[in-house]
Structures are given as structure tokens and as C-alpha cells.
Amino acid sequence: MVNVHVYITLKEGVLDPQGKAVQHSLTALGYEGVEEVKVGKWIKLEVAEGSDLDARIESMCEQLLANPVIENYTYQVEREAQV
Amino acid sequence: MKAAVIVFPGSNCDRDMAHALQDFTDVKTVDLIPHTAESVDRYDAIFLPGGFSYGDYLRSGAIARFAPVMESVVSEAKKGKTVVGICNGFQILLEAGLLPGAMKRNTNLKYICRTVNVKVENSGTRFTSDYEEGEVLRIPIAHGDGNYECDEQTYETLKMNHRIVFSYESDVNGSTGRIAGITNEAGNVLGMMPHPERAMETLLGSEDGRGLFTSVYHHWRDTHVVTT
């Protein structure tokens, strides 16, 4: 088994009201120079290793985890050796 | 006419929708159909109610679109049968790809429950024929994710083909073009965020929602009942 970390964010150009709100709050708290804030989702999967791993993950992302109309996804595979 | 109201785990406007159809239209049969049903092909119109299907935990409607019953809903929609998705039902239709676009959080990041002014942009559809074009309806909204988003090209197409059926009179949630409801290209699938099933009786504040259900019924009657 390997751990897969999937990150889902709104596509570039799609207004992110949550990110805007967080950015506004940070500025209000006195943290200057925060240029941009994006809020997204992190999904951790524990999946079986295999040569088709990438294909499987991409398909999961496209079919369910992300909505390609407004969202992008990236992922990282965390293998034992890298821990 | 036989109507199906689909009940997903977490649907909570299913009974309200059934009441609207039963008590205020001449629809003969209204059945609550569980998400596990294999087929809805014996129904003339299929209604996807509001609520929080599967808790809306990943994205609103994202998990519900894979419910077993949805395969049949999609194929009936493609055959031209009347399909109406309200609120969470609209979100499910978007996720299922029966309608274009997607929903984001409301711009104020809060759930909004309030009666708003909704304008009938196109009264030439099977969902709005009992309304006047340009008529302004008082209909409640109740959603957290009703901020309709689509790309410019989709928006232009929707506009050009008069597929924007309902719009908000003022900006309530950030929706592109103040869109409140749209149809598919063929005109047999409607998705809308406002809740017409909550606007059926003046006793409860408004009866402006009735026209939607009667329009659907009249469309069916006009196409199915032979007049002598």
C-alpha cells in the first residue's frame, strides 16, 4: 500500500471566496504582504501499489474527487522509502 | 401523469416536493423512489429534491450522481423525459453532466435562507409555460453552494439559446449572470436553486411556485392526452 496525497484547488481565474476571506483576515490581523490565499482540499488515500497507479489516481480525481469544471488537482505518492 | 421524487440519503425536501405535486397539481401518481432503485423508466417526470445528499461531504451533489438510480435518470433524460432538479437536485444534475457549469460557495460564505425575487427569463419552456415572460416570482432560496459558475462560452451559449430560465433580480449569491435556473440544450432538463415547492400556498408566504409544477403537468397533458 502507498499513501497518496491529493490536493484539489479552484482553477486559476475562478474566484475563490474562501481564499479571499482568509486573505482579508490575515491582512486585518496585521500580516502584511500576503499576496494571495487559496483554499482547497487535501484528500489522503491509502491505495494498492501497481504499475497503473497514476492512471487509477487520475481517473479517481477526474471521476469523483475533483470537479473538472472548476477545480484542478495534483497529487503526490508517498512511498515507504521516501518516508 | 406519474411523477418520481428521488430520495437520496440526506435528501430533505423530498416530502415537500411530493406534497407540492400531490396537493396542487392533477398529477395522478407521485412516488418517492429510493436511491437504490434500478429504473425510473415508468415515470413521466423525475424530480430530484433539495437536501444534503450524502451530507454533501465532498462537493454538493458529487457523490449522489453515482447513486444506483442515477444511471436510469440520465438515460431517461437523454430520451427526452422531463427531469427537474431543485437546489441539491440541481447540483446533482450539474455533477452528472446533464447540465453545464458548477456550483461554488455563496460569495458571503454563508448559508442563505430567504425569499427572493426570481425573474422568469423564458416562459417558452415546458417548465414555465404557466408563467408570463418577465414575471417576477417570490420564491425562497436555501443553500450554501448556489454560486453558479460557468465559462464565458457556456454562458454565451446559455444566453443565446434562452436556456437561462430563471434569474435573480438582485445578486444574492454571486452566480454568473445572476443565474437561478437553466435547462439543457434539448429543453427537457431543468435545474434551479430556488425552491418552488416551498412557494405553493399564500398561507406560507407565496404561491408563486405553483406555475412550475402545473406547467410540467400541462406539458405532459398536452403531449399525452388525446382530446376528443
Add this chain to the structure above:
Amino acid sequence: MSLQLEPTAEEIQSQRLYTDMGVKDHEYKRIVQLIGRKPNYTEIGLFSVLWSEHCSYKHSKPLLKQFPSSGTHILQGPGEGAGVVDIGDDQAVVFKVESHNHPSAVEPYQGAATGVGGILRDVFSMGARPIALLNSLRFGPLATPHVRYLFEEVVAGISGYGNCVGVPTIGGEVQFDETYAGNPLVNAMCVGLIEQKHLQKGIAAGVGNTVMYVGAPTGRDGIHGATFASEELNESSAEKRPSVQVGDPFTEKRVLEACLELVKSDALVGIQDMGAAGLTSSAAEMASKEGSGIDMNLDVVPQREKGMTPYEMMLSESQERMLLVVQKGREKEMEAICQKWDIESAVIGTVKEDQQLTLEFQGQVVADVPVTALTDEAPVYDVPSEEPFSYQEHQQLPTWRPKRKDHNATLLELLERPTIASKEWVYDQYDHMVQTNTLVMPGSDSAVLRIRGTKKALAMTMDGNSRYIALDPYIGGKIAVAEAARNIVCSGAEPLALTDCLNYGSPEQPNIYWQLEQSTAGMSQACNTFETPVVSGNVSLYNETNGEAIHPTPIVGMVGLVKDLEHVTTQHFKQAGDYIYVIGEAESAWGGSELQLLEDGEISGKVPHMDLDLEEKRQQQVLGAIRDGLIQSAHDISEGGLAVAVAECVMDTEFGAAMTMENNAAELFSETQSRYVISVAPEHAQELEQAIPDARRYGTVTEEKALSIKTREEQTLILQPTDTLTHVWKGAIPCLVRSKV
């Protein structure tokens, strides 16, 4: 293995480990006596939660007993999940209020959300379908980022949970006062409707019957929540965060639907929510009520986490769980219903005769204690009570008088006070329409729901002005009940019964116990006068921050019956030309008033007088006149007095009002009790004046959208466009929430 890490019975005693769980030395000694040996870790855990104030009412029991709790229409008083009141046609209304103050102070979103979840389960475990949620919230002034954060998150938590479950949140109230700055109050009330034949009880009856677990699996959340709820808050409370439970409304919705199907089966013997103190309290209370015992095998309890100990499983406050007793041999029928709703279920025990709660785990008996020791033998404390000096000081003060002369400005400032200002910002976030029965939405005196298929409707409200109670708990207690009843009457309903949530500081302080004693005595008297028994309730003590107690805050949740939909009345004016009447005369009643707080920044002196017989008489008159069709709108005069009340009647309407009165601050702003402002169609004026002799005509509803109040000599006291009033009143809270200072 993890069992071995637990302290032994000897270590618990020698190192006084029980004190960490909130058990006092003498309580520990009593436990040893009761079970005839030193309790082990699991056992002392069971006692610690069941003997906490939250579960045992050890400091408040004698006071709660004075509340009237029965009546011909009362089907179930306190003692079950919720109270039950007959409303005719074989239907009953089921309701209860519960506090979630401490969890909300440390994690406001989840604290409030799980408060809603718990009160829903109390109602549907009785077999009733929840039809409405209300809540009563108290915060400090919205002047600090922390209070704003608490306010926003509590509202979001209530919204997130209630909306998802599909039960409308139709009313309640929010007040802001310095006294709650460190200790917010979150009281949630649920109202359910049931056909009487489906009424359930939480009993473990029938030796040999099966004990079943239904709902979400058990995790380590909320361990010691019940004891936590009974402790004062201090700086280390934030560290207690892991003890706060997380709610899952999606599971709740499925558990709700499953339970409402389970209760229709005659195989179900008893059912109870696993609320505070989880599996421990539900098992012990169900056995105690029936005089039976329960054997449980903890190995088969559905678990969310690995390696949980018996102690953890018994004390967990994981949400969305129910305990059932089912006829032996019919478990499969129950399992099938759970499967349909995709809810876990497990057979975890048996009802037995010997009145012991016996827990087995990995082949060993890990706890074996008498049920009665856990429940009935919980200590009851006779607490000393002492009148505080401040009470007499306030009584001796000369009558307070407002200094302000500019009534126009005062009205606007009062409308901007967060306690008075529109709570639209709050209830806009609650789905108050789902189930399509809401006749009167949040914002009027009471919310009203129709009962589908009948001519009847239910009115409901929550109320409690702690400022009066802080100055004079006895009169304040009477006012709390009277005002709730007045709200119900204004909506055209007859008050039926109430549920109460008593939020106080530490009862171990004689001055605070005195508040508790006095205010409950006042409430009881009012309940007797109005014949509105207390059918359920909750006590939340130790509401203190760093030794400073909150104002005593009993919250009254009242339900009334509208006999005919025709009687449903709201506060808003309906028609230009209608006459405006004021019922009851204004006195110089300023102690604890909103105007006093506005001017002085603090409250002082004597609170408004409360004559219960007069109050009762006027309620009957107003209700009678509503039923006779004489009244177009009715509104109770409360915080901010007549001027604020009339403003509330015109705001959100197409009308204004023209009124004439004396140039007298008391007329405009006094909070004299038992008063109403009503509007009446001219053709009914004469009849109305006969029906309510205390009604005086003050003016007319106008087409011109402005509130105009003048003296007989045409001197303008108040002149404001309706739109300005609405703008100020609605804008106040959003403006405070948005401010980032």
C-alpha cells in the same frame, strides 16, 4: 494490554486519581460503601459521569421538584428524553431544551452543532418526528474579535447541523451582555410531533430481552464531556479541546429516519439517546427506570478507533448513537431497518433481573456495579443559600430616571443595540422553511408551524431576560415565564407547557444558590398561575470564567396551541387606517432596562413589577379578542419599551404609524410588564374596547411610511421614516460582525 496501563483500584485511592474525574473525597468514600469494595478504573469512570451535576442534578434536584410538572394534558413530564403534551386528535407535541455552553466555549462550531444533534435525538428517541429547532444564545458584546468568532461559529454550527438534517430552525433569541464575554450560552430546543400510539420510553424491560447499539461507531471523542460541562471555565479549558465531540448531521439524518421506522415496530421495548456520558448513562438510566440490570459485552460495541479500553468506550460521547432494548428473537427485524438506512447496529447485551450493570471485555468482567448506586444513590446536596448584599443595595436605590431628552435619537440607538436589533443576519443562515409548515417565520413574537392535515398550529418561543434576574431573581423568574407566555398569546395560541434551561454559576457559592432558589421559586409561581407545567429541562451550572459567574439565566422554551389557523397573528401592522391600541399603563420601571444599560453601561435598582394575576387576565383577554377576530396584529412590549415595540410593528411593512402620547420617557421606553401594542380594524374598535378595558387608543396605522409620535400639543417626540428604522435595525449586527477592529 491497554487495560494494564490503567491505574489499579489501590492507586486510584492512594493517589486520589478520582479527583481528576471530578469526584470528591466524600463521594469516593460513598462509592466504596455502595459497591462494597474499591472501584476499578472503569467503575470510578462510570460513577464520575453519572454523579456529575449534568447527569445527577445533585445541586438542583430539590429546586427542580417545586416546578409543577403534571396536568390533564401532560402525557410525560421530566424524566424521559423529552416532555410530551396532548394536543388532541391523538397527537402530541414533544419538546425539550438543552445547553451546550461549555463545549461551545472551546470549539464553537462543533459545540453548537452537537448541541443541536443531541436535542434532536432526545426528541426522536421518544418516537416523534422533529418539526422545529429553536435556540437561545448569549454572547459578550460584539466588540472583540474573539466574541465575534464565537458568535459567527456558533451560528454556523447550528446552521450546518440543523439545515443538513432537514429540521427547520424557526426561532429563538440572541442577547449580548458583558456577563457572557468569557462564557457564552448555547441552549437548543427541539419540538417534535407524534401520534400518541407511537410514544416510546427509555426502559430496559423484560428479562432476557436484547440490548442493541444503533448508529455511529464509538470513538474517543468527548470523554468526560458530562464532567466538563459541570466545571468552571479557566485558561486551561482551551487545552480540553480534544474532549469536544464532532457532529455528523448526515449520519444523524439516517439515524433519525431509521429510528422513526424502528419505533413503529412492536419488537422495540425501549430506546434512549446516548447523550452526555454516552453508553454509561443510557444503559444505567434505562435499567434504573425499570428496576432491571444489563449485561454488556464491550468487545462487540462498534468502534471507530483501535485499541479502545472499556473506560473509553463507556465514557465516549461520540454522537449519533442510540441504545435499544428489543424483544428477544426479533433482533433481525431491527437490523434490517438499520441496514436500509445504512446505519450500523450490534447486539451488545441482555436485560437481566439482578439490577447490576455488568460489563465484560476480552473474557473478563471489567465492571460490576449496582444500577441504583449509579443513578438513585447519586448524592443530593443541601446547599447553603445566602442573599447577597447587592440585592438589598439595589432595592434601596432611589428610582432611576433616564437623562436623555432626544427621544428620536434614543429610539435609533435602542434599535441598534445588538440585543434589540434584527437577528436576520442569524436566521438567514438557518433553513427555517424546510418541511413547508412554517406560518410565522423567525422575527415575530413566536414562530408558528401548522400541523398538516388539521386546522391547528403550534406556536413556540424561547425567552429569558437575565438582567431582571440578576437584580431580582424572584421577580425576574416570574417575568421570564410571563414573557414567554405573552409571546405565545400574541401569536394567537394558548400556552401549553414549557421546558427550561437553568444557566447559572457555581451552586456551591451560597449567593449563587440563592439566585437559583429565588428564580426557580418565581418561575414556579408563574407556571402555576398560567397552568403551564415544566415538562422537561436541563441544568447548566458552573458557568463561570476565572471565578466570575454569569448573570443567572434561566431560559424558558414554551409551546402553545393555535386552535384554528385563522387565529394566527403576527406583530406587523396589516392595514392603513387600523387603530393602534396599547394595553396596560407605563410606569417608571427602569431597573435592568435596555435604556438604563444604554445610558449607564450597567444595570441597577428595582426591576419592573410583575402582577401574575393581572398578567394572566390580560393574556386571556388578548387571546380571546384574537380568537374573536378583533385583533389584526399583536406585539408584546418588552426590551426598549413601547417606542421599540411600535417600530417593530412597522418595520418590514408598507406602513407607518401616527401616535399621540405624553412627553414622558416612561411612556416611550419603560419596560413595564404585561403590556401589548395591538392594531384593530375601526369596525371592531368598540367591541375591542369592551373586551379589553385596559386598552387605550394611541393612534392609527398610516399609509405614509413613517413612525410619528407627537404630544397632544403637536410637539414631535419621534419622527422617523419606516425605511430608516428598518435600515438601522437590520444593519446593526451585520455591521458589528464585519468590523475588524
